[in-house]
Amino acid sequence: EAGVAQSPRYKIIEKRQSVAFWCNPISGHATLYWYQQILGQGPKLLIQFQNNGVVDDSQLPKDRFSAERLKGVDSTLKIQPAKLEDSAVYLCASSPLWPGANVLTFGAGSRLTVL
Amino acid sequence: AQRVTQPEKLLSVFKGAPVELKCNYSYSGSPELFWYVQYSRQRLQLLLRHISRESIKGFTADLNKGETSFHLKKPFAQEEDSAMYYCALRGVQGAQKLVFGQGTRLTINP
Numbered sequence: 472e473a474g475v476a477q478s479p480r481y482k483i484i485e486k487r488q489s490v491a492f493w494c495n496p497i498s499g500h501a502t503l504y505w506y507q508q509i510l511g512q513g514p515k516l517l518i519q520f521q522n523n524g525v526v527d528d529s530q531l532p533k534d535r536f537s538a539e540r541l542k543g544v545d546s547t548l549k550i551q552p553a554k555l556e557d558s559a560v561y562l563c564a565s566s567p568l569w570p571g572a573n574v575l576t577f578g579a580g581s582r583l584t585v586l
Numbered sequence: 587a588q589r590v591t592q593p594e595k596l597l598s599v600f601k602g603a604p605v606e607l608k609c610n611y612s613y614s615g616s617p618e619l620f621w622y623v624q625y626s627r628q629r630l631q632l633l634l635r636h637i638s639r640e641s642i643k644g645f646t647a648d649l650n651k652g653e654t655s656f657h658l659k660k661p662f663a664q665e666e667d668s669a670m671y672y673c674a675l676r677g678v679q680g681a682q683k684l685v686f687g688q689g690t691r692l693t694i695n696p
Binding site for chain 1 (some may be wrong): 592595618620628629631632635672676680683684685686687688689693
């Protein structure tokens, strides 16, 4: 089966600019996750969707970050305006509802550098 | 609140030696515990989960509820085990989000 697709793989922007990341999950996976991984740290969940509804966005900085999954398939994560501390790898993952609901498949990640 | 602690950021052992990567957790209830691994230039992927109670690539992990630990062990390390290892916890109530530890970089020396 095709894996989780993410683009772009790399992005360099200046602070206060905006950026968007795209994710296409594994076909049929109802749950989609966006994680932020800062260098030297473990992945931190930003937002979790089930189909096109938000399950958890408690750690999403909503003043600058937004995410949507309009048709319950692919998703976009946006940062506007970016800050230096947003430099990180943004990981998208997906999982089915059943079976294997608790096993996440990760994409390759989108590496953001904010100058 | 869910919390996962991996006390060692770096761990280096010689090939053929035993390996133990430590993981402690904090959760009020019975969580699900996982080990994920990221090999060089590869994606983060599941290594094993406590529910399966299986050995993957020679690794095992036992959930110790009394000590709130889920340490990863392998009796004889191989060079291809060099990677970044993350312990993760998923609550069984509410949003059931997966929370990761900081990770341990394991290096196997020849």
